[in-house]
Amino acid sequence: MKKFLASIALVATALLAVLASFNYAKAETNTDPTSEQINAIKKNCAIIKDNLKSIQYEDSRVRVHLGRYYDTIQSNFITPLNIALIGNNISNINLIENQTNFVTARSKFASDYIAYQKGLEELVSLDCTVEPVRFYNKLTSVREKRAKVANSTTKLRELTDKQVNLVTKLREVL
């Protein structure tokens, strides 16, 4: 009897856990706009699209400039230092690892940015007066992609800081 009740309790707990996770997942993916948002999208469609296009332009400008700085850091600082250290018979695995991570992070930044801009272009091409819900759902998706680009830039900044710390430590042991 006790075993039977224990197994019932176990099954009930498992079912509750599954239901809870389902509801959580459902809440996460529910991005339907409110009626106020739908009306605002329909009413301000032209202004929204103009704002999106100016964001597209501004983002491309920021990407080029940041990309140039990251390229300079990799080509003029990180890679030449590791080559020079080899020439000086100085071993520093952390600096080599940082170079690998930096290259990977740069590649991710480019791919995240491309995915974001593709989404943004698709968003701009939608007619928000006719399909405001689809427009808003697409906007939500583009926001997530933009967040990934932001995370990529944060990662690159962290790796650059790490380079400073590693070189400072190297300087202390010379």
Add this chain to the structure above:
Amino acid sequence: MSKGARNLLILGFLSAAIALTTTGVSLAIYHNSGDIYLDRSRPGFLPDDDEIEKDKSESGDDYKLDENAIITTEILDEYLESLLQEIENIDTYKNPFSSEGLSDGRLGI
């Protein structure tokens, strides 16, 4: 129509077809690879005049560590000073690609 003229006509059409096909394939690759989104030379995304002037003035200032350098504390000091300058340049872009950019308020929703 003489045989020569007919052959010339066929050659012309074939050349045009090949040119159109290769152009189409190139454009498809350009678009699908995502390079179009990294290219700032396309209409509507060209840099402003002040950006071009700023790029010209900054172009000669790049530091690069000599790969054949003897690593000394002085070399590393110079290295760190230049690297920190690059970091300062990066930090002029506060919170790049932040969520604020696509917020409802910013877009007018």
